[in-house]
Amino acid sequence: MRVAAGRRGGSVALVGAGPGDPGLMTVRGLELLRRADVVVYDRLVDPRLLDEAPRARRIFAGKATGHHTLSQERINALLVVHARRGRRVVRLKGGDPFVFGRGGEEALALAQARIPFEVVPGVSSAVAVPAYAGIPLTHRGTASSFAVVTGHEDTDKLRSNVDWARLARAADTLVVLMGLKSLPRIARTLVANGRPASTPVALVRWGTTDVQETVTGTLGDIAARAQRARLEPPVVAVIGDVVALRERLAWFAEGRFLKEIAQ
């Protein structure tokens, strides 16, 4: 059952926009977007999705690494204010709203303000980006578990409480979001705690989009390779033996956009 609208008809939907490819948006998310009065969206949301809400007021909430266009408190307040004015608000977030998206904080603010809300899960980059790079996170005989962790170190934002030493052996495949900056330290710690330096690693930038690119290596050399490739965020790192399957399973044509403009 869906939530009822508020006294004046206002409500908020926390909608996962998927990782990039607009085709990965859910049917429910699209339905809500099409009838939204206000859309508050993040940096990683594909602009083509906003075209689905032509009459809605669009508010960019930002969030690039290191600087926020709007503080989290202001975003929360914005959602509450618009809903209280009777508007149907869509909070459009990259990937899944409850996977490192601070969607939980926004939902708590709405609950506290007694604003009716719903959460529409999205396809998280944690699973979609490896899939577009031809990497199954689990594979019979190779990996029967995976863990999704943040590599973010900024203590006043997504505090990194990750116990990398323990994690080194805890899951067969590790998927690291926001880990590019900390990659040298992460790789060193994993190796120091028993993960072989020869473990395959893939770094996938702008996965599922026309500019997707992948840098591969091993725990021993991936930091140097990333630096040589001048890789920038957003990147999903996949660490584990499943990465080797990419040689046979890479199905998505990477750098399509770059090839097209070079013609």
Ligand SMILES: C[S@@+](CC[C@H](N)C(=O)[O-])C[C@H]1O[C@@H](n2cnc3c(N)ncnc32)[C@H](O)[C@@H]1O
């Ligand atoms: C703040 S987190 C949000 C994650 C999001 N809620 C999700 O479920 O995908 C942002 C990080 O997700 C990863 N990310 C999101 N979209 C990506 C993409 N298309 N390609 C590579 N990494 C992506 C990157 O690690 C980026 O730094």
